[in-house]
Amino acid sequence: EAQVTQNPRYLITVTGKKLTVTCSQNMNHEYMSWYRQDPGLGLRQIYYSMNVEVTDKGDVPEGYKVSRKEKRNFPLILESPSPNQTSLYFCASTHLMGLTGELFFGEGSRLTVL
């Protein structure tokens, strides 16, 4: 089954404790992206990657890191989480969007930073 898999789905952590949210896709997509969803703000892009070893900042990259060492994986790293990073996070992927433009999303990771 074609899918984008995120882990963990739910996480409660404390300020300053490094964490990683993993994302994996099995559709051989070149493009992967991370978004955060907050009430009233919609989906805001954190980072994206157009291919292995190619990453770029989105609209709200502060406090986050990413890496793309393999085509299928795109982990999101919070080196020192803060309460303002409490949010619902989505990973998404697609073939390079010049074709259909359809993003395929994971089911989300709800993060709470105390």
Added chain:
Amino acid sequence: QQQVKQSPQSLIVQKGGISIINCAYENTAFDYFPWYQQFPGKGPALLIAIRPDVSEKKEGRFTISFNKSAKQFSLHIMDSQPGDSATYFCAAAISSGSARQLTFGSGTQLTVLP
């Protein structure tokens, strides 16, 4: 700066009624306008999309109307059903090299009453 403004934030409609969600954009370089549908606990999924060279696109009960001169587009859901209850996001994309970058609206939570 919010490049895509979406309204209303929430909408309650009776079964069988018409649901209308509106979006306005600022950047005239946007060349692709999708709508995503998100059910609780799930990631967003592409519902329908339009390009600026057409004024309307219909897929079943869902229609996008596009007004290029006004820089506005809207989603109409005819004969709304309780199963349509979800959060809807409009988005706009601008070609960037070989990839499109989506800018999302703030979302509309639709509730269809039985």
